[in-house]
Amino acid sequence: MLYREAGQFxxxxxxxxxxxxxxxxxxxxxxxxxxxxxxxxxIASPYLYTEILIPFLILSxxxxxxxxxxxxxGQVSLGTGGFMAVGAYAAYNLWLRAPEFNNLIVxxxxxxxxxxxxxxxxxxPSLRIKGFYLAVATLASQFFLDWMFARVKWFTNYTxxxxxxxxxxxxxxxxxxxxxERYILILAIVVxxxxxxxxxxxxxxxxxxxxxxxMDIAAEIIGFRPLRTKLSAFAVSSFFIGVAGAMWGxxxxxxxxxxxxxxxxxxxxxxxxxxxxxxxxxxSFLGAAFIVLMPIxxxxxxxxxxxxxxxxxxxxxxxxxFGAMIVFFLIVEPHGLARLWSIAKEKLRLWPFPH
Amino acid sequence: xxxxxxxPAMLGPFLETLIGGLLTGVLYSLVALGFVLIFKASGVFxxxxxxxxxxxxxxxxxxxxxxxxxxVHLVHFIVAAAILGSxxxxxxxxxxxxxxxxxxxxxxxxxxLLLAAGGALIGxxxxxxxxxxxWPLWLAxxxxxxxxxxxxxxxxxxxxxxxxxxxxxxxFMATLGIAYFLDGFGQTLWGSDIYKINLGxxxxxxxxxxxxxxxxxxVDPGDLVAAVIAAVLVVVLAVFFQKTRVGRALRAVADDxxxxxxxxxxxxxxxxxxxxxxxxxxxxxxxxxxAKLGVQFSISLIALKALPVLILGxxxxxxxxxxxxxxxxxxxxxxxxxxxxxxxxxxxxxxxxIENWFAYVLALIFLLFRPQGLFGERIIERV
Numbered sequence: 001m002l003y004r005e006a007g008q009f010x011x012x013x014x015x016x017x018x019x020x021x022x023x024x025x026x027x028x029x030x031x032x033x034x035x036x037x038x039x040x041x042x043i044a045s046p047y048l049y050t051e052i053l054i055p056f057l058i059l060s061x062x063x064x065x066x067x068x069x070x071x072x073x074g075q076v077s078l079g080t081g082g083f084m085a086v087g088a089y090a091a092y093n094l095w096l097r098a099p100e101f102n103n104l105i106v107x108x109x110x111x112x113x114x115x116x117x118x119x120x121x122x123x124x125p126s127l128r129i130k131g132f133y134l135a136v137a138t139l140a141s142q143f144f145l146d147w148m149f150a151r152v153k154w155f156t157n158y159t160x161x162x163x164x165x166x167x168x169x170x171x172x173x174x175x176x177x178x179x180x181e182r183y184i185l186i187l188a189i190v191v192x193x194x195x196x197x198x199x200x201x202x203x204x205x206x207x208x209x210x211x212x213x214x215m216d217i218a219a220e221i222i223g224f225r226p227l228r229t230k231l232s233a234f235a236v237s238s239f240f241i242g243v244a245g246a247m248w249g250x251x252x253x254x255x256x257x258x259x260x261x262x263x264x265x266x267x268x269x270x271x272x273x274x275x276x277x278x279x280x281x282x283x284s285f286l287g288a289a290f291i292v293l294m295p296i297x298x299x300x301x302x303x304x305x306x307x308x309x310x311x312x313x314x315x316x317x318x319x320x321x322f323g324a325m326i327v328f329f330l331i332v333e334p335h336g337l338a339r340l341w342s343i344a345k346e347k348l349r350l351w352p353f354p355h
Numbered sequence: 356x357x358x359x360x361x362x363p364a365m366l367g368p369f370l371e372t373l374i375g376g377l378l379t380g381v382l383y384s385l386v387a388l389g390f391v392l393i394f395k396a397s398g399v400f401x402x403x404x405x406x407x408x409x410x411x412x413x414x415x416x417x418x419x420x421x422x423x424x425x426x427v428h429l430v431h432f433i434v435a436a437a438i439l440g441s442x443x444x445x446x447x448x449x450x451x452x453x454x455x456x457x458x459x460x461x462x463x464x465x466x467x468l469l470l471a472a473g474g475a476l477i478g479x480x481x482x483x484x485x486x487x488x489x490w491p492l493w494l495a496x497x498x499x500x501x502x503x504x505x506x507x508x509x510x511x512x513x514x515x516x517x518x519x520x521x522x523x524x525x526x527f528m529a530t531l532g533i534a535y536f537l538d539g540f541g542q543t544l545w546g547s548d549i550y551k552i553n554l555g556x557x558x559x560x561x562x563x564x565x566x567x568x569x570x571x572x573x574v575d576p577g578d579l580v581a582a583v584i585a586a587v588l589v590v591v592l593a594v595f596f597q598k599t600r601v602g603r604a605l606r607a608v609a610d611d612x613x614x615x616x617x618x619x620x621x622x623x624x625x626x627x628x629x630x631x632x633x634x635x636x637x638x639x640x641x642x643x644x645x646a647k648l649g650v651q652f653s654i655s656l657i658a659l660k661a662l663p664v665l666i667l668g669x670x671x672x673x674x675x676x677x678x679x680x681x682x683x684x685x686x687x688x689x690x691x692x693x694x695x696x697x698x699x700x701x702x703x704x705x706x707x708x709i710e711n712w713f714a715y716v717l718a719l720i721f722l723l724f725r726p727q728g729l730f731g732e733r734i735i736e737r738v
Contacts, residue, residue, distance in 0.1 A: 076524055125719060128726045132400050132523065136666045137722060139659070140715035147712050151704040263659070267531060274528045312547055319539025326532030331517040334525045 003348045019198055036187055041180050049179035050252075056292045057186045058247045063272040063284035064197050065240030070270070071279035072201050073233035074213030075126050079138040081265035082122075082145035083115045083238045084245025085258060089155050090114035091246035092164055096157055104171045104185065108246045115242020116235040118145070123234030127227060130216075142263055149258040165255030182251045189247065193240060198281050200236065209233050210279075241269075275329055277336025286337040294325065371574075372692045373685055378578035380684020381585040382647075385640040386661035387668065387676040388592070389633035394670045395609040396629040398523065399515065402530045405658025406537035407503070407634055412641030412650040413541045414502055416550035418495035473505050496642075503634030506537075511627050538655055547652060552645035581643040588639055589677055592632075596673070601628060609671070663718035669728025679729065683714045 003024050010016045020026045044053065066080050091111030094101055101107060122141040129137050149155050156164050169176040176185055200206050208229045211219035220226055249256050268291060276287020298318045302309050309317070333340055386404060393401040514529055596602040607615040608625045616622055644654055664683045668675025690713045698704060727733060 070524070076527075125723060129722050130726070132527070132670065133666050133722060133726065133728070135400075135527075136662045137715075137719050139662060140712060140719045143712035143715055147708060151708065152702060153704070271528070271531075274525070278524075313543060316539045316543040316547065319535050320543060321539075323532045323534065323536030323539060326535065327514050327529050330521075330525055330529045330532065331514070334518070334521050 003345070003351075005349075019202070033191060037184070041184065044180070044183075046179045049183050051296065052292065053183055054179070054186060054252050056288055057183075057190045058244050058252055059269065059272060059292060060285045060288040061190050061193055061247070062241050062244035062269050063276065063288050064194065064281060065237045065244060066269050067273045067276075067279065067281070067284045068197065068201065068209070068240065069233050069237035070273055071277075071283075072206060072213060073209040073230065073237075074216075075123075075230060075233065076132070076135040077138040077237075078135050078263070078266050078270065079122060079141035079145070080241055080269045081261040081263055082142040083119055083241040084248060084265060085145050085149055085261035086118045086238075087111035087115040087242025087245030088249035088256065088261065089149050089164075090242070091250060092166065093155065093157075095166060095250075102168075102170060104169055104176060104250065105189075107250070108189065108243050111246030112239040112243035115245065116239040119234045119238025119241075120231050123231050123238075126230050126234065139263070142266055146258055146262060149261075161257070163255055163257035166250055167254075169250060176251075186247055186251055189243070193243065194281060197240065201281065205232060205236075213279075271326065275326070275336055277338030280336065280338035282341060283336050283338030286341065290337065294322065298322065368692070369689075372688050374574060375578070376685035376688030377681050378575075378582055378684070379688065380664075380681040381578075381582045382640060382644055382657070382680075383661050383664045383684055384677045384680025385585050385588070385636060385643070386657055387664040387680055388589070388673065389636040389640070390661060390665055391668075391670065391673055391676045392592075392629055392633045392636065396605055397515070397608075397626050398526070398612075399530060400523065400527045400670075401633070402527060402658060403510075403534040403537060404633065404637060404661070405655040406534040406541075407506070407637035408641040408644065408657065409650075409652065409655040410506070410537050410541040410641075411499055411503055411634070411638040412552065412645040412654055413545040413550070415495055415499045415638070415642060416552050416645060416650045417545040418498060419552065473501075473508070496638075499638055500635055503638055504631045507630035507634045508627060511623065511630055515626065516623070534655070534658070538652070542652065550645070550650040552642060552650060577647055581647070584639060584643060588636065589673070592636075592673065595632075605629065660714070663714040666728055667718040667721050669730045672728065672730035675728055675730030679718075683717065686717050687714050 003022075005022045005024075008021075008023055010021070015021075018026075020029060040053070062080060062084060065083075066077065069075050069077050087108075088111065090113075091107045094110045095107050101110075118141075122138065125137050126134050150162060156162050171185060174181075176182055201209070208219070208224045209232075211222075211224050212226060212229050212233075216226060219229070245261065248260070253260060272287035272291045273284065274287070275290055276285070277283025295318060298321055299314070302314065386408060389404045389407070390401055393399050393404075510533060514533060515526075518526055518529055594602075596606060604615070604620045604625055605628070607618070607620055608622065612622065615625075640657075641650070641654065644650075644657065648654075660683075661680075664676060664679040667683060668677075668679025687710045691708075691710045694713075695709045698709065721729065
């Protein structure tokens with residue numbers, strides 16, 4: 001009853017091409033953003049920030065980046081962790097070696113740009129290699145980058161342990177220290193990046209990605225250049241992933257070592273994209289929420305039920321349940337949570353009628 | 356002294372490294388073989404192969420009593436009982452469904468008997484494993500093989516059947532889920548200590564070609580046995596694929612699902628067979644690996660080692676998996692021994708360890724020239 005577009009007429013091209021054509025959607029999204037900026041800081045605890053909200057937002061951004069590559073352009077990549085590492089270490093080195101740029105926005109952008117450059121480099125094989133061969137080939141980037149940041153001492157500023165730490169962060173002269181400040185900064189970046197990503201994928205460039213995804217030879221014949229299209233997808237995707245990696249290092253961890261960006265990170269982000277929904281920006285958020293929240297819930301569950309378990313057994317059970325949930329979700333809805341969301345919206349529009 | 360002839364002093368270590376690498380490569384081949392079998396027959400990129408290797412090795416280690424005199428945990432008992440109970444319940448439920456589906460008529464007795472036997476076997480194995488004693492190897496090996504068969508059946512029935520006709524990446528993700536599940540399941544069931552599988556192999560290194568080189572070449576006999584087992588396995592598989600009726604059906608399914616089905620080849624059964632066979636290959640790999648390095652969680656990571664072998668040899672080629680494994684194994688060891696020190700010196704690195712990525716880069720370079728791998732079928736694209 002409330003959710004119905006009847007009577008909302010479009011009288012201009014602008015109105016016809018809005019991201020959210022239905023008024024109720026616009027109000028809802030606006031409310032969510034306002035709540036995230038104003039209500040959450042008023043009620044959230046530090047635990048909520050550091051363990052749930054900050055990881056969720058950062059990994060959402062990484063998932064959006066990977067979704068551009070896998071969901072929109074159809075190039076399966078298992079090198080996400082490596083590109084996040086590039087972002088993090090590039091940002092770290094700029095922050096360390098050029099103190100005059102001690103502005104997190106500049107630092108993060110630099111991390112993203114470097115990741116984009118590396119992404120283009122490792123995207124080159126995609127011109128010849130396709131499908132699962134490409135997926136395995138991207139693992140080469142993952143392992144090589146892992147190794148590089150662990151072994152080449154310059155990147156870690158010759159620290160003996162190989163782990164790096166950052167302190168004294170600021171944005172345009174404002175100190176970023178408390179969890180709430182980090183949260184607001186991350187939220188602002190993620191909102192801007194989401195708008196950019198959404199507009200990219202519904203514009204000309206996004207359509208060329210989708211054409212390549214759906215059938216690359218046909219797309220080539222009607223005039224999309226595979227080189228430019230595929231590499232632009234790699235670049236844009238790696239840029240988002242690199243920014244997410246830099247934020248993960250600077251704002252989530254504070255001090256980190258290459259292990260923070262190993263292959264499990266790549267799988268984690270890929271899970272988010274698949275569970276959330278391939279080719280959906282909203283799905284990236286839903287998938288990230290799912291993957292961030294589920295281990296926490298699984299971890300807490302025995303405590304709530306009053307069962308005592310050894311930590312080893314608990315972690316094994318966590319593995320089991322996690323794997324089973326993944327399989328279960330894929331069987332129930334292979335198109336991801338985003339599809340469930342849109343089905344729910346369809347139903348809501350017709351409610352209370354069944355058809 | 357710049358001569359192209361390698362000096363004799365270098366040749367010995369070189370050959371030794373090469374042989375060591377080739378023998379490791381055999382193990383990669385075994386894991387890659389499991390991948391290839393499944394990919395060929397069902398188009399599923401089975402990431403769970405490494406987890407299957409771990410599961411098989413853990414089961415065998417536990418059955419042969421690798422950890423004697425260990426107190427049995429109460430939780431383990433409960434988990435075992437739960438699994439036993441659910442297995443029996445599954446059998447009962449399935450029989451009932453079958454019964455109803457046939458309108459209450461005659462049930463296919465063979466099938467129920469088979470399922471009951473499977474359930475009883477799981478129960479027996481679990482009970483045996485949690486008892487005090489340990490099984491002899493000749494009994495534990497077939498039991499583990501049977502468990503791998505049951506596992507294959509469960510995967511086919513509970514996961515793959517529900518995902519028929521989905522895109523490749525969805526199936527890949529499902530096998531990733533299976534891999535997580537198996538990693539957790541194996542360790543919940545059998546514990547996560549480091550076990551050692553004892554095959555009773557000679558331990559002392561042997562020396563080859565002592566006449567040619569000073570001191571001869573150092574070779575681990577366990578590695579040699581492993582290589583022989585792998586070779587036998589490959590021959591058996593080749594005969595199975597080329598000469599038997601089932602093998603012909605497998606090849607038909609690999610060629611074209613729809614056509615195979617239309618001439619009356621049952622896809623379900625074929626997939627079950629394929630998963631079972633790759634489960635057995637996983638068992639072989641697990642046994643050898645476990646005997647060499649001990650059974651522990653890191654075994655499941657050898658799936659990652661097998662992937663460059665796959666892209667090098669081609670996803671669909673059995674000989675490709677073997678030769679690819681040998682190339683990768685040898686290349687990895689040689690690069691670690693000879694290339695890494697140069698890199699470390701040149702770039703002032705904190706240690707070598709390039710074998711983690713070298714295989715991938717090697718495979719990548721091959722791929723740039725042959726995108727379908729060394730032995731893969733030529734990719735023909737049409738609009």
